[in-house]
Amino acid sequence: MKSNLNPAFLAFALCALSAQAQSPNLNEIAPYKPEYRVAGGLRIAGSELKGNVELLVEGFKKFHPGAVVTTNFMTSSEGALGMMFSGASDVAPMGDDAKIPDQMPFYNTFRYVPTEISIATGGYDQRGTLFAWAIIVNKDNPIAKLSMDQLDRIFGSERTGGWEVGANADNNLLFTGSYARGPGTNIRQWSQLGLTGDWADKEIQTYGYVAPGFATNFERQVMHWSVKWNPNFKEFVEAKEATADPAGSAVVSQRMYEALEKDRYGIGWGALMHVNGTCVNPDGSKCPGYRGLKVIALSKAADGPAIALTADNVRNRSYPLIRDAYIYVNKAPGRPMDPKVREFIRFVLSREGQEIIQKAGVYSALPASYIRDQLKKLD
Numbered sequence: 001m002k003s004n005l006n007p008a009f010l011a012f013a014l015c016a017l018s019a020q021a022q023s024p025n026l027n028e029i030a031p032y033k034p035e036y037r038v039a040g041g042l043r044i045a046g047s048e049l050k051g052n053v054e055l056l057v058e059g060f061k062k063f064h065p066g067a068v069v070t071t072n073f074m075t076s077s078e079g080a081l082g083m084m085f086s087g088a089s090d091v092a093p094m095g096d097d098a099k100i101p102d103q104m105p106f107y108n109t110f111r112y113v114p115t116e117i118s119i120a121t122g123g124y125d126q127r128g129t130l131f132a133w134a135i136i137v138n139k140d141n142p143i144a145k146l147s148m149d150q151l152d153r154i155f156g157s158e159r160t161g162g163w164e165v166g167a168n169a170d171n172n173l174l175f176t177g178s179y180a181r182g183p184g185t186n187i188r189q190w191s192q193l194g195l196t197g198d199w200a201d202k203e204i205q206t207y208g209y210v211a212p213g214f215a216t217n218f219e220r221q222v223m224h225w226s227v228k229w230n231p232n233f234k235e236f237v238e239a240k241e242a243t244a245d246p247a248g249s250a251v252v253s254q255r256m257y258e259a260l261e262k263d264r265y266g267i268g269w270g271a272l273m274h275v276n277g278t279c280v281n282p283d284g285s286k287c288p289g290y291r292g293l294k295v296i297a298l299s300k301a302a303d304g305p306a307i308a309l310t311a312d313n314v315r316n317r318s319y320p321l322i323r324d325a326y327i328y329v330n331k332a333p334g335r336p337m338d339p340k341v342r343e344f345i346r347f348v349l350s351r352e353g354q355e356i357i358q359k360a361g362v363y364s365a366l367p368a369s370y371i372r373d374q375l376k377k378l379d
Contacts, residue, residue: 023312023315023316023364024121024315024316024354024358024364024365024366024367024368025367025368026351026354026355026358026365027351028367028368029349029350029351029354029365029366029368029371030350030351030368031350031351031352032063032346032347032350032351032352032353034063034064034343035343035346036339036340036342036343037064037066038064038066038067038339038340038343038344039064039066039067040066040067040068040340041068041069041070042067042068042069042070042090042091042340042341042344043069043070043072043088043089043090043091044057044069044070044071044072044089044090044091044092044093045071045072045073045075045079045080045083045084045088045089045091045092046072046073046075046076046077046079046080046081046083046089046091046092046093046094046328047073047076047077047080047093047094047095047096048071048073048076048093049093049095049120049325049362049363050095050128050129050360050362050363051360051362052120052325052356052357052360052362052363053071053073053093054071055356055360056347056348056353056356056357057069057071059347059352059353059356060344060347060348060353063347064343067340072088072089076095077093077094077095077096077213078096078102080092080093080094080098080328081094081098081102081103081105081106081114081328082102082105084106084114084328084329084330085105085106085109085110085114085330090329090330090338090340090341091327091328091329091341091344091345092114092327092328092329093119093325093326093327093328094325094326094327094328095130095213095325095326096212096213096216096217097216097217097220097323097326098114098116098326098328099212099216100163100165100173100225103165103173104173107172107173110330110332111170111172112166112170112171112172112332112333113165113166113171113172113173114328114329114330114331115166115171115328115329115330115331115337115377116166116326116328116377117326117327117328117329117345117349117374117377117378118324118325118326118366118370118374119324119325119326119327119345119348119349119353119357119366119374120324120325120354120357120363120364120365120366121314121315121317121322121324121325121363121364121365121366122314122322122323122324122325122363122364123314123362123363123364124272124309124310124311124314124315125271125272125273125276125278125279125311126273126278126279127271127273127279127280128362129362129363130323130324130325130363131271131272131273131323132272132309132314132319132321132322132323133217133218133269133270133271133321133323134269134270134271134272134275134295134309134321135151135267135268135269135295135296135298135321136257136260136267136268136269136270136275136293136294136295136296137260137266137267137268137293137294137296138260138261138262138263138264138265138266138292138293138294139291139292139293139294140264141199141264141265141267141294142195142199143190143193143195143296144296144297144306145296145297145298145299145306146193146296146297146298146299147298147299147300147301147302147304148221148222148298148299148300148301148320149301149302150187150193150302151222151269151298152222152223152224153181153185153186153187154187154204154206154230154267155206155208155218155222155223155229155230155233155269156186156222156223156226156228156229156230157183157186157226157228157229157230157231158181158182158183158185158186158228159179159180159181159226159228160177160180161175161176161177161178161179161180162175162176162178162179162180162223162224162225162226163175163176163224163225164176164178165225170333171331171332171333179224179226186230187204188203188204188230189201189202189203189204190202190204190265199265202264202265203232203265204265204266204267205232205234205263205265205266205267206229206230206232206233206234206266206267206268207233207234207236207256207259207260207266207267207268207269207270208233208234208235208236208256208268208269208270209235209236209237209238209253209269209270210235210236210237211237211238211241217323218269221320221321222321234256234259235251236251236252236253236255236256237251237252237253238252238253239252239253239254239281239282240282253270253271253274254274254288256268256270257270257274257275257290257293258290260290260292260293261290261292261293262292269321272295272309273287274287274289274290275289275290275293275295276289277289277290295308295309297309298319298320298321299320300320307319307320309321314364315364316367317366317367317370325363327345327348329341329345331377331378336379337378337379342378345378346375346378349366349371349374349375354366354371
């Protein structure tokens, strides 16, 4: 009997190992206890993070009624660091990763990069939630899993190095040859991934997004911030970012999924909501879904377990290609953080702050272990 299940979910069941980590437990997160009484001004400028920033400010002021918190969301993520390094704000919330060009003016001003603090895990399969990236192939493709290193070698290209951002004692922005690799390390044919028969000598055709908010995150997570892509990479954008003519329609993301349904030898990265048809378009119509595709599992290391893209595996952060909601702050290496800023971040990363994020429903609360990693950045 023919199955009516979406091939993406059949692939999860048949090809991927389930994550052993558990979804975040708010009871494991320490409750908020003020260490400094905030009075006077605290300026926040950047992304409103789908309403979460205003909710967090409201919760914070219950503990600090003397705080005068102003918010400015006019520039969204793109202007957040500019507002901070120009002295117009103290806290920079951003939905997108801070790009290298965003961080360079900050670095040139202070000689260190802003401190990045994750405050929430992005979503799973809904528009506007910083959804995780799905790695997508044609349903006929026998591939079951890939590692992050293999993704780099498929989608990226040979390079002389990569960026390290804030990964040293001076919190610098530095380029290093540690991530160099030659053309012989590229993966360009399916035989290099173990496929045989008709697949063996076929070129791997790559697809994905080109808009900076999306592409930068993929470059950061997969390609060590490199901007050198596989030369055959076919670029697409969300419909709102394309010109309103036939030439624009040719490069909207729907064309990518349609092409992959026909291209047995293609691979792309995109949104699960488009593959399974769970999203709603801006005009209110339902996304069509693409039943000729399947989503494959990913491992962080070559010998690690392959993790399926599921809601639980996004929330528990075991799936490798999740995204984060961030707050960036100005903290000089070896010097204390502004106590007002530090207190606000402590609240956001407390049980009360994470409850606000969880209740809002756009993003997920962070696991307690990951919160402890973020709190270390405050000192």
